[in-house]
Amino acid sequence: MQRYNPKDVEPKWQKIWEESGIYTSDLTSKKPKYIAMSMFNYPSGSGIHIGHAMNYTISDVKARFKRQQGYESYHPVGWDAFGLPAENYAIKTGVSPMESMANIIPGYHKQYKAMGWSNDWEKEISTHLPEYYRWTQWIFSEMYRNNLAYQDSRLQWWCPIDNTVLANEQVIDGKCWRHDGPDDPLAEKKEVKQWFFKITDYADELLEAIDGLDWSESVKLAQRNWIGKSIGANIKFKVVGSNDVIEVFSTAHDTIYGATFMVLAPEHELVKKLTIKAHSKEVEAYIQAAERKSEVERQTTKDKTGVFLGSYAINPVNNKEIPIWIADYVLVNYGTGAIMAVPGEDERDYEFANKYKLNIIYTTKDQKFINYQDIKSSPSKYIVANSNEFDGLTFKEARPKILQQLEDLGSGKAKVNYRMLDWSVSRQRYWGAPIPIIHCPKCGPVLVPDDDLPVILPELTDYQPTGDGRSALARATDWLKVSCPSCDGPAERETDTLDTYIDSSWYMYRYFDPRNQDKIFDSELVKKWEPIDFYNGADHATAHLLYARFIARFFKKIGLVNEAEPFNQFVFNGKVTSSDGSNFSKSKGNGVDPLEIIDNGYGADALRTYLMFAAPLELWTRWDPQGVPGAYRFLNRLWTLVSEYLDAQEGELDKDIEESIKKVINPVIKKVTEDIESNRYNTAIAASMGALNELYKLKAKSLVKNPVWLDAISSLVALIAPFAPHIAEELWQRLGHSLTVHKDSWPKPDDKYLASDNVTIVVQVNGKLRSQLLLPAGVSEEDATQAAKDNDKVSRYLEAKEIKKIIFVKDKIINIVIN
RNA sequence: GGGCGAGUGGCGGAACUGGUAUACGCGACGGACUUAAAAUCCGUUGGCCUUUAAAGCCUUGAGGGUUCGAGUCCCUCCUCGCCCACCA
Numbered sequence: 001m002q003r004y005n006p007k008d009v010e011p012k013w014q015k016i017w018e019e020s021g022i023y024t025s026d027l028t029s030k031k032p033k034y035i036a037m038s039m040f041n042y043p044s045g046s047g048i049h050i051g052h053a054m055n056y057t058i059s060d061v062k063a064r065f066k067r068q069q070g071y072e073s074y075h076p077v078g079w080d081a082f083g084l085p086a087e088n089y090a091i092k093t094g095v096s097p098m099e100s101m102a103n104i105i106p107g108y109h110k111q112y113k114a115m116g117w118s119n120d121w122e123k124e125i126s127t128h129l130p131e132y133y134r135w136t137q138w139i140f141s142e143m144y145r146n147n148l149a150y151q152d153s154r155l156q157w158w159c160p161i162d163n164t165v166l167a168n169e170q171v172i173d174g175k176c177w178r179h180d181g182p183d184d185p186l187a188e189k190k191e192v193k194q195w196f197f198k199i200t201d202y203a204d205e206l207l208e209a210i211d212g213l214d215w216s217e218s219v220k221l222a223q224r225n226w227i228g229k230s231i232g233a234n235i236k237f238k239v240v241g242s243n244d245v246i247e248v249f250s251t252a253h254d255t256i257y258g259a260t261f262m263v264l265a266p267e268h269e270l271v272k273k274l275t276i277k278a279h280s281k282e283v284e285a286y287i288q289a290a291e292r293k294s295e296v297e298r299q300t301t302k303d304k305t306g307v308f309l310g311s312y313a314i315n316p317v318n319n320k321e322i323p324i325w326i327a328d329y330v331l332v333n334y335g336t337g338a339i340m341a342v343p344g345e346d347e348r349d350y351e352f353a354n355k356y357k358l359n360i361i362y363t364t365k366d367q368k369f370i371n372y373q374d375i376k377s378s379p380s381k382y383i384v385a386n387s388n389e390f391d392g393l394t395f396k397e398a399r400p401k402i403l404q405q406l407e408d409l410g411s412g413k414a415k416v417n418y419r420m421l422d423w424s425v426s427r428q429r430y431w432g433a434p435i436p437i438i439h440c441p442k443c444g445p446v447l448v449p450d451d452d453l454p455v456i457l458p459e460l461t462d463y464q465p466t467g468d469g470r471s472a473l474a475r476a477t478d479w480l481k482v483s484c485p486s487c488d489g490p491a492e493r494e495t496d497t498l499d500t501y502i503d504s505s506w507y508m509y510r511y512f513d514p515r516n517q518d519k520i521f522d523s524e525l526v527k528k529w530e531p532i533d534f535y536n537g538a539d540h541a542t543a544h545l546l547y548a549r550f551i552a553r554f555f556k557k558i559g560l561v562n563e564a565e566p567f568n569q570f571v572f573n574g575k576v577t578s579s580d581g582s583n584f585s586k587s588k589g590n591g592v593d594p595l596e597i598i599d600n601g602y603g604a605d606a607l608r609t610y611l612m613f614a615a616p617l618e619l620w621t622r623w624d625p626q627g628v629p630g631a632y633r634f635l636n637r638l639w640t641l642v643s644e645y646l647d648a649q650e651g652e653l654d655k656d657i658e659e660s661i662k663k664v665i666n667p668v669i670k671k672v673t674e675d676i677e678s679n680r681y682n683t684a685i686a687a688s689m690g691a692l693n694e695l696y697k698l699k700a701k702s703l704v705k706n707p708v709w710l711d712a713i714s715s716l717v718a719l720i721a722p723f724a725p726h727i728a729e730e731l732w733q734r735l736g737h738s739l740t741v742h743k744d745s746w747p748k749p750d751d752k753y754l755a756s757d758n759v760t761i762v763v764q765v766n767g768k769l770r771s772q773l774l775l776p777a778g779v780s781e782e783d784a785t786q787a788a789k790d791n792d793k794v795s796r797y798l799e800a801k802e803i804k805k806i807i808f809v810k811d812k813i814i815n816i817v818i819n
Numbered sequence: 820g821g822g823c824g825a826g827u828g829g830c831g832g833a834a835c836u837g838g839u840a841u842a843c844g845c846g847a848c849g850g851a852c853u854u855a856a857a858a859u860c861c862g863u864u865g866g867c868c869u870u871u872a873a874a875g876c877c878u879u880g881a882g883g884g885u886u887c888g889a890g891u892c893c894c895u896c897c898u899c900g901c902c903c904a905c906c907a
Contacts, residue, residue, distance in 0.1 A: 003858095218902070221823060225903055232907080250907060263907095304905080329905045339907050347820090348905055372907090373821090419906055541902080613844070614831060620900085624831065626845050633859095634844080640859085674835095683833070686843035693843090696860095762839045767888040769839060807887050813838045817887050 004639035006603025010726040014113050022740055023118040025074035027512060033529055034071040036062035039537035039544070040078045040507060043104045044085055048111045050576045050584065050611075050623065053594040055538060057608045058573055058617060058681075060117045062534045064722040065676045067118070068746040074529070076511040077112065077119035079105060081128035082500045084162060084178060087431035090463040097431045098459065101128055114595060116604045116725050118742070123514045127503035132510065133433035134454035135520040136503055139551070140195075140425070141436055141447050142558060148198045149425075151445060155267065155332070156424065158190040163465040164428045165192055189291070192469060194426035194496065195435060199550050203227055203418045206549055209565060216572035216618060222541040228419025233403055235340065235412035237262060237313040240321055244270060246313055249335030249417050252342060252372045253406065254399040257387035258363040259340035260353070262313050262324045263306065265332035266290040274324055276310030283307050283326065290328045304329050304352045315340075316411035317402075318388065322359075327352065335417055345372040361386050423547065425499045430463050430472040432497030440484035440491040449485050455493065470495045505547040508532050508566055509555070523560050531563045536571040536617075545570070571679055574620035576611070584623075592623055605724035606632035612681040612723055634689055635727050638720065641695060642731045644703060645713055651704030658708045659753075664694040665712040666753035672719045673746070681723070688720050710735065715747040763788045764815040765797040781808040788814050 017023060038059040041052060063075035079101075086097035105126065112119060125132055143149035157166035159176035166176055166187060176187050199206075207227045210220050232251035239246060246262060264271055266287045275283045286307045306327030313324055329348055330339050343353035344362035350369055353360050364370050365383035375382045379396035390398045406412030426435065434455040436448035448455055458479040466474045473495040474480065484491040506520075512529050513521035545567075552566040576592075578584050584591045598604050610631035615621045653661075668691040675684035695712065703709065714735050721728035721741045732741035739745075755777060761784055763771040771793040775784060785806055788794050798818065807815040 218823065222902060225822080228903095228906065230906075248907080252907075327905095329907095331906070334906045336907095341907090346907070348907080351905095417906085610844095616832085619825095619832090622831075624845065627831080630844055636859085682831095683843080686833070689843055700861095760839075764838085764888070767886090772839070805887065807838090809838060813888085815838085815887050 002643065004636045004727070005601075006598070006605060006726065007601060009730045010114075010116065010598070010603055010605070013726045013729050014116065017118075017742075018113070018121075021122075022742060023075065023120055024122050025072055025120050027072075027074070027525055027529065029072035031070065031072035033074070034063070034066035034533050035074045035076070035511075035529060036060075036066065036534035037076055037508070037511075037532060038535070039540065040080050040504070041108070042080045042083060042085070043101060043108055045089070045100075045104060047107060048115075048594060050592045050594055051538065053115060053607060054576050054611050054621075055536065055573065056112070056115065056117050057611055058536050058571065059534060060115075061608075061612060061676065061681060061722040062679075064118055064725060064742060065746070067743055068718065068721060068741070070744045070746070074120060074511075075118045076123055076125075076508075077117075077121065078125035078507055078511065079108070079127065080500065080504050080507075081105075081126045082133075082432045082497075082503055084164075084429065084431070087429060087463055088162070090431070094461070096459055097463070098128070098457075101126070111595060114598055114604060116608065118725070123511060125507060125510050125514045127433075127500070127507065128431075130454045130456055131515070131517070133457075133503070135510065136433045136498060136506070137436040137448075137453050137455060138450065138520055139502065139506060140498060141450065141453075143197055143554070144437075144447055146554075146558065148201065148554065149195060150198065151193060151195050153191060153193045154424070155189045156192045156194065158188045158192070160185050160188055162429075163467055163469075165190075165194065165424065165426065190469070192426075192428075194424055195437075197423040197425050197550075199423045199547070200418055200420060202550055202553055203229065203420055204416075205553060205564075206546065209549075213565065213570070214568060215570040219541045219545065219570060219572045223546055226420060226542040226546060230417050230419075232415060232417060233406065233412045234336065234415040235316070235406060237316065237322075237340065237411075239274060239324070240312040240314060242273075242311075244273060246270060246324070246338050247336045248338045248340045249415060250340060251417075252345065252376075253412065254384070254395055254402045255342045255345045255363050255372060255375075256315065256317050256340065256402065256406070257390075258342045258344040258361040259315050259322065260320075260343060260359040260361055261322050261341045263327045263330045263339050263341050263349075263352070264309075264324065265330040265337040266326050266328055267332040268326070268330075268337045270338075271309065271326055274309045274311045279308060279310040283309060286326065304348065304355060306352065306356070308356075316409050317405065325352075325356075333421065334419065342372070345370055345375065347371060363387050423499075423501075423550070425502060426496040427499055428465055428469055428471045428495075429497055430457070430460065430465075432500060433457070433503065434473065435494040435496050435498055437494040438482055438484060438491045439494060440487060440489060442489055443484055443486045443491075445494075446484055446486045446491070452485070457497075471497060473497070501543060501547050502551075504544055505551040506555075508535075508548070509561070520560065526560070527562050530561055531566055531568045534569050534571070535567040536573050538573050538575045541572060571617055573617045574615070576621050576623055579623050579625065597628055602628045602632045603635075603726070605635055605727050609635065609685060609720075609723045613685040614682070616682055617679055634692065635720075635724055637692055637696070638716065639727065639731065641692065641699065642713060642717070642734060644699065645705065645709055646734060648703045648705050648709075651702075651706060653702055653704060653706055653708055657698060657702050661695070661698055661708055661712045662750070662753040663756055664691050664698070665715050666749040669715055669719065669747045669749040670754060673749075676722065685720075685723060688716065691716060717741065718745045718747055721745070759811045761811065762813045763791065763794050764813065765794065766817060767815060770794050770797060777811055779811075781806070781814075784808060784814050785816075788816065 036059040038055045063073045067073035081101050086100050089100060090097045140149060159166050161179050175184055207229055210223055213220060230251050232249060233253040235248050235250060237246045306325045309324045311324050312321040315322055341349040343349040343360045363384060363386050365385045375395050380394045382395050384390045384393050384398045434457055436453060436455050437445050438448060440446055458476045460472055460476055463472050465471050480493050482491055482493055509521050509526050512526050548566050553564050555561045556564045594607060597607050606628050610627040614627055668687050671687045672684045717728050717731045718741055728741050757777055758774050759777045761773045761775050763773060771791050773787050775787060801818040803816055803818055805817040
């Protein structure tokens with residue numbers, strides 16, 4: 001008997017699959033379609049790690065399962081190739097990122113194939129190739145034409161190491177996401193002119209559609225929080241002795257009679273104007289200190305500080321003059337960058353008022369501090385006070401009336417506010433898609449005509465940003481100087497490149513038409529294949545997934561797609577950590593290399609099976625060094641069963657053994673089908689293991705070459721094929737099947753053998769387990785009761801007792817209640 | 820501070836709408852095969868429990884409740900994880 005050796009089996013089939021192209025999808029097929037994919041990979045010099053092995057196996061299993069079920073299953077592959085690491089490497093070494101990618105990506109091809117992933121390599125895409133980024137640029141142009149792209153000067157996060165702007169989500173605990181070590185400097189703020197996409201126009205739509213998504217709940221919640229919708233009012237306060245007006249956003253406008261001072265963010269545009277001379281020194285010092293203060297300090301030191309500007313505003317509802325302060329607990333980015341402070345009902349304002357001895361007016365009948373959060377959650381419980389004609393009303397009654405009063409006074413109106421800001425898409429970096437804009441001194445910014453796309457990224461010798469805020473492209477003079485498409489005068493190209501999140505927010509559509517030279521993609525094809533049926537990843541719960549949803553909605557609006565949501569199902573899977581629970585990291589040297597495990601002789605199949613078996617997909621898994629050997633043992637046992645079957649003599653089976661074999665295999669077919677369908681891979685594998693153990697017991701009784709054994713073993717091989725595709729293919733063909741196991745092979749359970757003729761009925765007395773009876777399925781309550789009473793183990797509890805009640809659950813349990 | 824989720828053997832984890840808790844795997848122990856080991860195969864493996872068995876009792880973070888019956892539902896508390904966080 002030949003031993004199971006993955007080193008022979010796996011490369012053999014990888015080669016055959018590649019040559020026969022069995023994973024190449026026919027996108028025009030008449031079969032029902034299915035597309036399963038994981039978030040695509042950023043190629044780096046270090047190759048794939050165990051986290052990648054986890055991620056990509058999850059979608060591969062799904063894709064294989066559907067392919068076996070007879071779907072035209074498409075498992076695409078691509079590279080998120082633009083981004084900082086390759087550029088930083090280029091700055092250090094002078095090797096162009098284009099060249100790095102050309103060196104790195106072929107290594108990934110080998111690794112992906114070694115893992116046995118069923119990717120369609122014919123349709124491979126990469127975001128850094130002009131054939132791809134031409135359309136990334138086109139999306140920018142379409143956004144611009146639809147008034148969804150605009151340029152603005154903003155205070156932006158700035159990484160002092162990379163000399164580049166950072167998106168909000170790239171700032172983690174006050175530091176650049178790429179430089180967040182203890183010795184790394186804090187991110188700074190810098191005024192930069194840049195391009196934005198108006199994602200806020202879609203905020204409400206994006207928020208409302210979340211409810212209908214078949215996504216991991218934690219991600220849906222994260223998206224809701226990210227969008228951060230609040231309903232309130234914008235209210236204007238006139239400044240005493242001037243025409244200036246301070247506008248605030250408040251969700252608690254019904255407490256306005258308790259507004260006893262105002263607070264502006266230190267960066268607020270009116271601060272200078274409203275500072276009277278006597279206070280200017282103090283104010284300037286405070287602003288400078290706030291600027292220098294890092295975001296971390298602003299967030300962690302909850303101690304409120306601030307200074308009085310010396311001027312006053314008028315509370316529109318009672319005409320009281322209230323002092324204007326600045327304080328860094330008010331954020332310039334949120335709302336209007338200014339608040340009306342209501343110390344009687346807001347904790348932060350209360351603390352501030354106490355510290356600086358500011359007036360406090362309580363607008364509740366209780367005349368003590370009550371957090372507005374509490375009022376908001378039960379507005380009919382609290383009574384309004386100190387609010388003129390509204391005194392005595394509940395907050396529930398007063399809220400609309402006070403808003404009406406503000407509207408009548410012309411001082412306020414209802415307003416919905418979002419935490420989410422417009423998407424900053426400019427990056428002052430080289431390694432990205434150039435923004436297709438030409439700046440003309442006469443015409444201003446002009447779009448590069450579509451026919452001139454792509455704007456090709458020129459090769460350089462020095463990739464270092466210029467340090468004046470512009471990317472290295474500013475040095476490529478030949479490239480930079482162009483004539484204006486509109487007036488033909490001398491002009492310059494935009495030197496910013498597009499945020500790589502744009503590349504990744506539309507790639508799923510390009511998968512359906514990767515080589516199209518005329519259009520971003522063939523809409524008819526995409527409309528046939530959208531949405532992505534299955535998508536998974538362990539990161540990017542907010543930014544990437546939200547941006548992709550935004551782009552999908554935009555594509556729908558301009559008629560490119562039919563579905564507003566790009567991903568039907570999204571699984572936010574867990575990661576793999578080292579055995580002690582800490583993250584794998586290169587610096588700690590505790591990483592586990594998937595290729596090493598394969599090369600050690602365990603093979604990709606055992607690795608894949610272990611990863612899918614260790615825990616439910618959403619859970620984080622600790623790496624268990626014994627796990628892969630365990631999975632290997634299981635596959636080896638299957639190999640042995642098949643080999644012994646092939647060596648067996650032809651023969652007849654006893655009817656009851658035949659029956660037993662069928663009753664092992666049919667329920668497991670049903671279970672594995674349901675479990676993979678609902679992403680419970682771990683229990684699917686457990687059930688297959690259980691079935692194999694049962695077949696081992698039956699094999700000891702009688703193993704002969706016979707259709708019943710062949711059918712059972714073949715079915716089991718087909719069931720594990722999504723997890724362990726190589727060994728499954730090998731055994732499948734050894735069993736005599738001429739076609740591949742990976743297409744149209746999924747077994748269907750025979751209902752006749754799903755339920756057994758006899759069932760174990762549990763007998764309880766007063767809810768305690770006393771005995772188990774093997775009775776015919778569907779046994780009546782009367783018969784079951786009689787059988788229970790006749791049973792020694794039960795009857796001894798019934799002696800001299802009165803039976804009060806009998807609970808009977810068909811085919812499951814009988815509970816005799818006595819006193 | 821807010822939100823979400825989770826606490827089950829030595830470990831990873833099973834248990835569908837309440838109905839045999841601990842499936843499956845790892846580890847451990849015993850046996851077979853072997854000169855020996857590895858590999859493989861066959862057993863045992865929640866606790867009280869000490870040689871086994873029988874019988875019994877206990878056991879899903881803690882305490883209480885609902886129910887014939889609770890890992891599952893309700894209340895109180897503890898612990899851990901994740902996400903958001905001076906968001907007006």
